[in-house]
Amino acid sequence: MRRRLGVSPREISEVQPGLFVGGQQRPHGLPLMREWGIGAVVNMREEADDAAHGVALEHYFWLPTTDDATPSFEDLERAAIFIAEQRAAGRGVYIHCAAGVGRAPLMVAAYLITTGMTAAQAWATIREVRPFIRPTPPQIAFIDAFARHWEQR
Template identity: 35%
Template sequence: MERLFTERRWWDAIDEHVLLGALPLPWLVDDMAQAGVRAVVNTCIEYGGPVTGYERHRIEQLRTPTLDFTSPCLEDIERAVTFVETHRRQERTVYIHCKAGRGRSATVALCWLVAHRGLTPEQAQAHLETVRPHVDKQLWRRQVVQQFAERHLSRA
């Protein structure tokens, strides 16, 4: 019973400027802005995000609408990873999210670690599990992750 009531953090830091988390409800936007979030990658097809709050805080949003329990397509992952890195290089914090911060968004975060930290998919998976233990444990095995890694690790 104790496990049912364990509190999870809404988001976790993957890097100094990259956060991975659950969908931001309107009442969280002020907290996000206070945490330095200036950009959002929204992988939800089912939720457009608290756009009014984003506008109020000048938070830029990139949408890569993906069905729950599926992986984003390779093109969307590429766009999202580029968006994250562009903002991170300007020392702007980016919040990557799906509904629970376990699958779709974690796939994007894992691919960002592969492309910009030079990690293998397995190493990136281990890092994600360290900072956000409830991510899907098999992300690194997804075909799109392997395709992404093949593209990016061969450039290194």
């Protein structure tokens, strides 16, 4: 199915209406993503810029992050602002890394924290629709620290 559609439905999980997380999409999967209401992308892959590979939508934010690593708090905040702006404009947002199990869920958790969730609530919300995520212990600790940082703002 992935080869035919360019994206496997299991690879894209809708965390909240208009907020999606998953793995790398292919160019021929873009029409299906648009059909699902996805109009913006946050790419967490350091190793691949979607724009250079023809898989970026018009509204695109690249946050290059090494696999199993974390970006800075400031970068998470910039990406969270981008996500909030896109959602406010009525565009669904797809946040992805290579497989959608580490970096992308980390970004979704950070965004959910900026909307008022605790770190535990954010991870639980993501796991409801994507139970196979595998954030590393440092990524989990980082999100806990980000939640404390965000709360003190």
